[in-house]
Amino acid sequence: MKKNNLQASEVSKLVAVFTVTAVLFNFIGVNVFVTNFGLSTLLHLEFGNSSAQALVATSSVTVPNAPPNTPTQAREVPISSVASPTNAGDSIAFFATTTDPNGDDWNLKLCSTNSVTGLNCTATTYCTGNMATSGKASNCTYVTAGGNPESNAWYAFACDGTSCSATGSQGDLADGSESPFIVNHAPVFTAFNSPAINPGGTATFIATSSDTDVAGAQDNISLYVCSTNSFSTSTGCGGVQLCTATVSGAFGTTSCTYNFGGRTVIPDGGYAAWGFIKDSHNMPAVANGQGGATNLTVNNVAPTVSNFTMGSAITLAANSTTAKTFTFDATDNNSCINQASTSAEMTYAVADFYRSGVASGPACANDSINCYRNITTCQQSGCAGSTTPTVTFTCTTTLWFNAEPTDVGSRYPAEFWLAAAVVADNNSATSTQAISAGNVELNQTLAYDVVENAIPYGSVAAGATSTVDATTTLRSLGNTGVIKKIDGNNMVSGSNNIPVGNQHWGSAAGFSYGAGTPLTNGAPVSIATSTKSTSTSTPALVQDFWKVAIPSAQPAGAYSSVTNVTGAVSASGSW
């Protein structure tokens, strides 16, 4: 009974015995044929040309190796499907279970085709599992790569040490874990840029990319623009997300827009932004372009000047200059400070101050009377940081005493003084010239002096008349013509008087005393008119000349008096 139950090892031993026996018979000229009849072995002996057969009941069973059965429960872990592909570079584990007819140990062989040659996949071997006892599971792991096709069929073979299962399994669990596994490929990010904008504009970030994955549907591309070079496909931008957009991404561009949070005042300069893309399956682009920075340029724009404040009516100083200040707003949508917040955006102002009716307006010819050009003594104030577009410039000019008045009674009562200004920024962009909507009156200033401190009659004998002209010179030191009015008193020395009327004045040098006009006491009398000064260095002037007659027997003495000179404004037509 035992022989009828030969084990594989015993069969092997029997074969070995017969082999030795056959060798010996062959040595002596006898051919030995062994025919296997199940559990019995027939020995057929040939002796030369004759043969004899004899039935030999020996242990003569042969048990060949059988390949393992086709695996069952072949599966991917995790499931790699169209809906949930495996990103290139990620691993997939494969599991399967089978039995071996010979009870041999076996292992999993994962092939790309349903074919093995010997113990090897005929095509691509994805992975080879661990040796497992029959009936137990074997598994192996495959690391996907960008070179994988999007869809990858697989066949799970079971192999023992001698052979593999006749066919491979593509999985049988019907839960998505069957063949094929799907590899998702990284999108390719080739360019990232953003056209320059003006302050208040909307920036458009443009990413150029492609994604060839089409399984199920063409993959989408999502663009994220971040304020820093930090991004995660799961949590997004590490810094501030400036914008994001998603488009279907075969080959083309993805763009999103950013408006600086609605800010309309933005310093000019470059603003770094980093672009990141990922596909529908949260797979980021490879390094080619991913995280690429673009320098969004906010253009420089020119400032604008407005809102002049001219102050109240101007009173000039006599024979001198008077500081006049006026203010205006300068507005720059690049804000009042540069991008680094280190210096002013608007760097200087140039202003003009002029009479409204002067020829050529703010382009008038510079002079002290009507036109003060190229005023650069301007200070700015009021900048509160990069969100403030407007500063106030305060400009100061010095007006000469002969600047043309515009008030009632002047030559130009319908006119006034205006200011114009241009402001430049730190990129040398200048505003258009603005002219003040408001204006200011320049008042008349009646001012003069008399060059001589006294009327120098000199020494005159009693009963005589002075022969030398005593000159008095009135100079116009304001911005009007001046009427010279005079009045006086008797000349006095102790108790002695020389009548006021003994002083005569004439308008021409060398006038005859008798032809002169006596000085009077009482209401001032007009004797001369000086025009308005047109020069600041040589003021307009008018002279008159004096002589005095000393009465006969006039006691000797030092005679004194005061002659009052009263200035009045002459008619403006005579200025």
Add this chain to the structure above:
Amino acid sequence: MTLRINKIISTLITLAIAMVILVPGAKAGFGVSPPYLRNEQLTRGSEFTQVIYLVRDNPNDELDASIEMNVPGVESWITMDRKNTFTLPIGERQTAIAFTIKVPNNAEFQEHKGIITVKTKTVKAPASGVVSIALGVQIDVKFQVVDKQIIDFVVRSLKFLPTEEGRTTKLVLKTENTGNVEATLSQVHIDFYDANDQVLLLGLDNANTLTKIKPYSTGDLTAEFSTETLKQSSYWAHIKVLNGQNKIREEKINLTVYPKGSLPGEGLKFNWQLILGLSMIVLVFLGFVGATRGGRRHR
């Protein structure tokens, strides 16, 4: 003969000395601005003040100034904030004198003219033997009492107060009432444009009543605009100031609307009515408590 010769010589010598003694002050410039006191639209019962400046060049000497008024019939209407004589101190280039004209309620409707003369002389004693020169100026006076109300203004400056989202916007207009009655501006209109001054966003008239300004006075008027819908941004405000139908000032000003919460709140203001009310309640309460205790003692 000898005596006469001596006399002549004596006189000649004396006056010759006088020639070389100079009186200080005359050479320094002197003047007035404006050289007039003028108003041609005064109404009965009105009051008008004008400041006139005496100006000096090289004010190195102290001068006595005196004012003489010659405005026939109405001198009593004119007063000034200085006495008739006063001193012009050393170093003072401008000396202000405020002249006020008070028109009686029964004044005739007519024009008045005259002059005011300001004379100066040195404070120092006059030198002997010198015909010195003293400087003065004439101020022309002209005013007219009219039977007519005149409403006119000059807007001197405009300025926005800071504002933020959700708040009204206030525009301060420094305004001079150049008319002859107490009045105020008719309307302030603003068209709000976007930051690029391209798109009209909002057009508003002032939502509040503007306060009145006395004639010939200057005051700050605050015009309020309902800009609660304006978002944080920069805007261009095109402003028109109207007196009746007349546009008396047009200006363009940039307005920044800050984010909500950027500006300090209104805060707690001193409310004397509230404090008075609370004080009254406390006093009544203390009185009640006192009366209750007093009643218990009596019992």
